[in-house]
Amino acid sequence: MKKEVLIILGSPNSPKGELTTISKQRLNYCKKIFKEDMMVLCTGGNGAHFNIAEKAHAYYTKNYLIKKGISDTFFLDFALSQNTVEDAVKSKEILLKTDNISSLRIITSDYHLERVKLIFNEILSDYKMKFVGLKSNLTKEEHTALINHEHKAIEGIIKNGLYY
Structure with missing residues (x-):
């Protein structure tokens, strides 16, 4: 049976491994939509700008979902990434070793x-994908700062290309 893979992108956590509201x-969205014909792939390793905790961000996210009731058997290996490009590259490495994927x-x-x-869309172009951008509960200032960061990152990709 073909399975949909839910790829949860990482975000910062505390030095003690406590997950942020964004994470x-x-x-919680993943848990809400999860069905037993799906697999879960958690992203996020360690890095000075988002996780200086002892363990990888993906470790904390997987444990959170297990506590919410998703069995360990539904998880793929961790994509131990440090940024969004690595999220895609390292996810692809895992997906290429996984049989019967219907979509992401x-x-x-x-x-x-x-x-x-x-x-x-560039790195995983061989897969059928759906994208979910959850509305964040940030202050207007926090949201604006993140939008500005994203626009600069996108401009850099468009100007310099995507390196992976």
Whole structure:
């Protein structure tokens, strides 16, 4: 039976591995839509700008979903990435070793969606994909700062190409 793979993109966590509201929002969405004909792929390794905790971000996200009731048997290997391009590249490496994939659903936040589509549509072009950009509950200032960051990152990709 072919399975949809839910790819949950990482976001910062605390030095103690505590997940942010943004992470929990993405994970709660995953839990809400999860069915037993799906697999889950958690992204996020370690990196100074988003996770200086002892373990990879994906470790904390998987444990969160297991506590919410998704069995360990539904998880693929971790994509131990440090950025969005690595999310796609490392996910592809895992997906290429996985049989019977029907489609991918990439779960992120609204402010990140445009760049995610740009990157994943290039790197994972052989797959049927759906993208979910969850509305973030950030302050207007936080949201604006993240949108500005995303626009600069997209401009860089358009100007310099996507390197992976």
